[in-house]
Amino acid sequence: MVRLSRPVISARLRIISWMLGVLALALGAVVFLTWQVLAARADSAADDELSHEANKFRSYVASPSAGAFRTPEELLERWLQLNLPDDSETFFSIVDGRPYRRGQGSPQARLDADAAFVQRIAGATEPEYGWVQSSAGKVRYGVLPMRIGTQPVRAQLVVLEFRDMIAQPSEDAARALAIIGALTLAMAAGACWLVTGRVLAPIRQLRTTAEQIGESDLRRRIDVVGNDDVAQLARTFNTMLDRLEVAFVAQREFADNAGHELRTPITVIRGHLELMSDDPADRAETKALVLDELVRMNRMVDDLLVLAKSDRPDFLAPAEVNLTELVVEVVAKARPLADRTWRVDETADAVIVADGQRLTQALMQLVSNAVRHTKTGDRIAVGSRVETDQVVLWVADSGSGIAAADAERIFERFVRGDEQVRTEGAGLGLSIVRSIARAHGGDVRVVAHDGPGARFELTLPEVRG
Numbered sequence: 001m002v003r004l005s006r007p008v009i010s011a012r013l014r015i016i017s018w019m020l021g022v023l024a025l026a027l028g029a030v031v032f033l034t035w036q037v038l039a040a041r042a043d044s045a046a047d048d049e050l051s052h053e054a055n056k057f058r059s060y061v062a063s064p065s066a067g068a069f070r071t072p073e074e075l076l077e078r079w080l081q082l083n084l085p086d087d088s089e090t091f092f093s094i095v096d097g098r099p100y101r102r103g104q105g106s107p108q109a110r111l112d113a114d115a116a117f118v119q120r121i122a123g124a125t126e127p128e129y130g131w132v133q134s135s136a137g138k139v140r141y142g143v144l145p146m147r148i149g150t151q152p153v154r155a156q157l158v159v160l161e162f163r164d165m166i167a168q169p170s171e172d173a174a175r176a177l178a179i180i181g182a183l184t185l186a187m188a189a190g191a192c193w194l195v196t197g198r199v200l201a202p203i204r205q206l207r208t209t210a211e212q213i214g215e216s217d218l219r220r221r222i223d224v225v226g227n228d229d230v231a232q233l234a235r236t237f238n239t240m241l242d243r244l245e246v247a248f249v250a251q252r253e254f255a256d257n258a259g260h261e262l263r264t265p266i267t268v269i270r271g272h273l274e275l276m277s278d279d280p281a282d283r284a285e286t287k288a289l290v291l292d293e294l295v296r297m298n299r300m301v302d303d304l305l306v307l308a309k310s311d312r313p314d315f316l317a318p319a320e321v322n323l324t325e326l327v328v329e330v331v332a333k334a335r336p337l338a339d340r341t342w343r344v345d346e347t348a349d350a351v352i353v354a355d356g357q358r359l360t361q362a363l364m365q366l367v368s369n370a371v372r373h374t375k376t377g378d379r380i381a382v383g384s385r386v387e388t389d390q391v392v393l394w395v396a397d398s399g400s401g402i403a404a405a406d407a408e409r410i411f412e413r414f415v416r417g418d419e420q421v422r423t424e425g426a427g428l429g430l431s432i433v434r435s436i437a438r439a440h441g442g443d444v445r446v447v448a449h450d451g452p453g454a455r456f457e458l459t460l461p462e463v464r465g
C-alpha cells in the first residue's frame with residue numbers, strides 16, 4: 001500500500017466523498033422508493049383481505065343454512081366457529097353494543113377490549129370500513145351489521161386485518177435492501193481508497209521530485225512508468241525540465257562570461273589609478289585611458305541589457321519600414337565612422353512591418369564590424385532585396401574576411417575571431433544582430449561569396465506594410 005502525504009490525502013478524500021455522496025444518494029432513493037411501493041402494496045393487501053372476509057360473511061348470511069338460526073348471536077357464533085382467521089387477522093362479534101364472542105386464535109392486539117373503539121363502531125347500521133391504530137400497528141377494520149329482513153339489528157361482525165403484519169415480509173425485504181446498500185457503500189469506499197491511492201501515487205512522486213528540484217539540481221527527472229495520462233504528465237514535466245535546464249545553464253554561462261569580461265576593464269582602471277603619480281601629464285594620460293575603459297564598459301553593459309531584453313515580448317515595436325530609406329539612412333550614419341568606399345548596393349522598393357530602430361541597430365553592428373576589419377579605401381556596401389517570401393538585408397565588405405570554421409561560432413556571445421586583440425570588442429555585436437533577427441522571426445548568417453571580405457545577410461520573413 002502506498003503511503004501518501006497530506007495534500008494528496010485530501011485530494012483522495014475529496015474524490016471518495018464525492019463518489020460516496022452520489023452513490024449514497026442513488027441507493028437512498030432506491031431504498032426509499034422500494035419502501036414506499038411496498039407500503040402501498042401492504043395497504044391494498046389488507047384491503048383485499050378485508051373484502052374477501054366481508055364477501056364470505058355476506059354469502060354465509062345469504063345462504064339457506066343461515067335461516068336455521070333463531071337469533072343473530074347464534075349465526076355469528078357459528079360463523080366464528082367455522083372461519084379460522086389467518087395469522088394477520090381476527091374477528092369478533094358485537095351484540096347490543098358489547099363485544100360478544102371472539103374468533104379462534106390469539107390476535108396480535110385485542111381491539112375487542114378497546115372500549116372506545118367498540119363504542120365507536122357498535123352503532124353501525126351500514127357496513128363501515130376504516131383504519132385504526134392498535135398496539136400491533138395499523139389495523140384495517142370492517143364492521144358488518146346483521147339484518148333481519150331489511151331491518152338492522154344490534155349485532156355486528158367485526159373483521160380486523162393487521163396491516164403491519166401483512167407488510168412484515170416487504171419491510172424485511174426493504175431493510176435487507178438498505179443493509180446491502182450500506183455494505184455496498186462501505187465496499188465502494190474501500191475500493192475507491194485503494195484505487196485513488198494507486199492513481200495518485202505517481203502524482204505524489206511528481207510532487208516530491210518537483211519539490212526536490214532546486215536551481216542547483218535541475219538534472220533530476222521523474223521516472224516515467226506506463227503510458228497513461230499520469231505518465232504523459234510526467235513526460236511533459238520532464239520535457240519542461242529539459243528546457244529549463246538548458247535555459248538555466250545558458251543563463252549561468254552568460255552571467256559568468258559577463259562577469260569575466262567586465263572584470264578586465266575594472267582591473268585596467270584600478271591598475272592605472274593605483275599607479276598614477278602627481279605628474280600632470282601622467283594624470284591626463286591616465287584620465288584618458290580610464291575614460292576610454294569606462295566607455296567600453298558602458299557599451300558592454302548596454303549590449304548586455306539589449307541581449308537580456310531580447311527574449312521579452314516588448315523587445316520589438318513593429319511599424320511600417322521603408323527598406324530603401326532604412327538602407328540609405330544606415331549608410332549616411334556609417335559614412336563619418338571611417339574613411340571607406342561606402343556603397344548602397346541595390347535596395348528593394350518595399351515597405352515591411354518591422355522594428356526600424358532595431359533593424360538600424362543590427363545593421364550598424366554589422367557596419368562597425370566591417371569598419372574594424374577593413375582598411376582605408378576598402379569597400380563597404382549595404383543593400384536590401386525582396387525574395388519570394390522573405391526580405392534580405394546585407395552588409396558586405398572587402399576586408400580580411402571570415403574563416404569558414406568561424407562562420408557559425410562568431411554569433412555566440414563573447415566569441416571573437418582569433419585574430420582580434422582582446423581589448424577591441426566584447427564579442428557581443430553579432431549576438432545582438434542574431435537576437436534582433438530572431439525576434440523578427442528571421443536569422444543572420446555569413447554568406448560565402450566570390451572575392452575578398454565578408455558578407456553578412458539578415459533574412460526576415462516578409463510582412464508587407
Ligand SMILES: Nc1ncnc2c1ncn2[C@@H]1O[C@H](COP(=O)(O)OP(=O)(O)OP(=O)(O)O)[C@@H](O)[C@H]1O
Pocket residue numbers: 369370371373397399400401402410411415416417418419420424425426427428429430431453454
Ligand atoms: N566584417 C567582418 N570581417 C571579418 N571578421 C568579422 C567581421 N565581422 C565580425 N567578424 C568576426 O566576428 C567576431 C565577432 O563579432 P562581434 O561583432 O560579435 O564581436 P566584436 O566585434 O569582436 O565585439 P563587439 O561587437 O562586442 O564590440 C569578431 O571578433 C570578428 O573576428
Ligand SMILES: [Mg+2]
Pocket residue numbers: 365368369425428429430
Ligand atoms: Mg562587433
